[in-house]
Amino acid sequence: MNRVLNFSAGPSMLPVEVLEKAAKEMLNCNGSGMSVMEMSHRSSSYEQIQEEAKNTFKELMGLDDEYEILFLQGGGHTQFAMIPLNLLAENEKADYLVTGSWAKKAYEEAKRYADVKVLASSSDKNFSYIQEIVEDEIRKDVKFLYVCTNNTIYGTRIRPETIEKINVPIVADMSSNILSEEYDMKKFDLIFAGAQKNIGPSGVTLVAMKKNLAGNAQAITPTMLNYQTHLEKDSMYNTPPCYNIYISGLVAQWVKENGGVKEMEKRNKEKAKLIYDFIDNSKLFQNPIEPKDRSLMNVVFVTGNKDLDAQFVKEAKAKGFENLKGHRSIGGMRASIYNAMPKEGVERLVEFMKEFEIANR
Numbered sequence: 591m592n593r594v595l596n597f598s599a600g601p602s603m604l605p606v607e608v609l610e611k612a613a614k615e616m617l618n619c620n621g622s623g624m625s626v627m628e629m630s631h632r633s634s635s636y637e638q639i640q641e642e643a644k645n646t647f648k649e650l651m652g653l654d655d656e657y658e659i660l661f662l663q664g665g666g667h668t669q670f671a672m673i674p675l676n677l678l679a680e681n682e683k684a685d686y687l688v689t690g691s692w693a694k695k696a697y698e699e700a701k702r703y704a705d706v707k708v709l710a711s712s713s714d715k716n717f718s719y720i721q722e723i724v725e726d727e728i729r730k731d732v733k734f735l736y737v738c739t740n741n742t743i744y745g746t747r748i749r750p751e752t753i754e755k756i757n758v759p760i761v762a763d764m765s766s767n768i769l770s771e772e773y774d775m776k777k778f779d780l781i782f783a784g785a786q787k788n789i790g791p792s793g794v795t796l797v798a799m800k801k802n803l804a805g806n807a808q809a810i811t812p813t814m815l816n817y818q819t820h821l822e823k824d825s826m827y828n829t830p831p832c833y834n835i836y837i838s839g840l841v842a843q844w845v846k847e848n849g850g851v852k853e854m855e856k857r858n859k860e861k862a863k864l865i866y867d868f869i870d871n872s873k874l875f876q877n878p879i880e881p882k883d884r885s886l887m888n889v890v891f892v893t894g895n896k897d898l899d900a901q902f903v904k905e906a907k908a909k910g911f912e913n914l915k916g917h918r919s920i921g922g923m924r925a926s927i928y929n930a931m932p933k934e935g936v937e938r939l940v941e942f943m944k945e946f947e948i949a950n951r
């Protein structure tokens with residue numbers, strides 16, 4: 591069977607070269623005579639795999655030894671609790687920029703453990719834009735400003751230029767746009783990303799944090815939710831998700847071999863432009879997002895007619911375009927075009943959208 595074009599928001603498509611390499615190494619990885627799934631996490635074969643993955647991610651993000659990369663479990667959702675538990679005492683403050691459902695969830699969770707406040711929310715316009723960040727409105731003694739750099743559901747993103755202008759420490763959820771364009775990563779105290787959007791399979795969450803932030807967790811913090819636990823043991827306190835880390839490492843290697851984040855950005859901007867330009871000139875499809883705040887990774891669109899949207903998703907699927915249905919909370923359509931989606935895939939989607947428009951206008 592031919593592979594479909596998979597526009598899923600996550601878990602999402604992986605580079606074919608990565609899948610082929612993994613297939614080749616399935617029965618015998620690096621002369622070990624076994625698959626990575628069967629290796630002891632304490633074996634030198636495996637330790638080397640994890641170390642290499644860590645170093646490649648660190649290099650791609652341009653981070654020095656002030657930072658450490660952790661591979662954790664529990665998804666992005668667990669970070670919503672780990673961040674306040676580890677970085678804030680009960681009476682300490684952080685402000686949250688609520689640009690969508692994920693940031694809102696992170697805020698709701700943090701509220702249970704510390705003094706957090708919503709700096710601004712774009713819920714007034716259904717999260718279709720990114721609010722301007724007014725520095726004076728950030729509380730003076732905050733430990734950090736929390737942001738979500740790409741809103742997977744609503745299709746918005748906080749641009750690198752916006753991040754560069756902020757002068758307080760930043761904690762960022764980069765689950766759906768890590769390694770997709772160049773941010774000055776040293777502006778962040780901590781970033782995290784569930785792997786299943788842009789860097790690997792679900793089951794592992796990458797955290798990049800300033801090392802000196804660990805060691806101050808609240809007393810109630812469970813051992814497994816304490817960054818210090820994982821920092822001290824190099825993400826091997828307990829059995830790590832070895833296979834997921836291995837695949838994520840192969841994806842990082844793939845990004846590196848393809849020109850790094852700079853080249854990913856170039857490709858992603860070309861892909862996003864193709865589809866946004868088409869939508870902006872279309873008489874059938876619309877994108878509700880403020881143009882400057884549009885995501886490069888998740889392109890949302892509607893026809894304005896629910897039945898026609900459903901028909902589009904159905905016909906697209908029959909032609910091999912999978913997972914174009916929008917998030918269940920907002921409906922419509924969404925094309926997730928992460929690093930692994932080739933330009934040709936987007937070109938074919940736009941071609942199909944043209945045909946659909948002609949047939950249904």
Ligand SMILES: *Cc1c(COP(=O)(O)O)cnc(C)c1O
Nearest residue numbers: 665666667692742763765766784
């Ligand atoms: C998917 C997603 C999450 C949730 O991740 P899980 O790994 O499912 O917990 C959090 N934040 C963003 C931006 C996401 O896209």
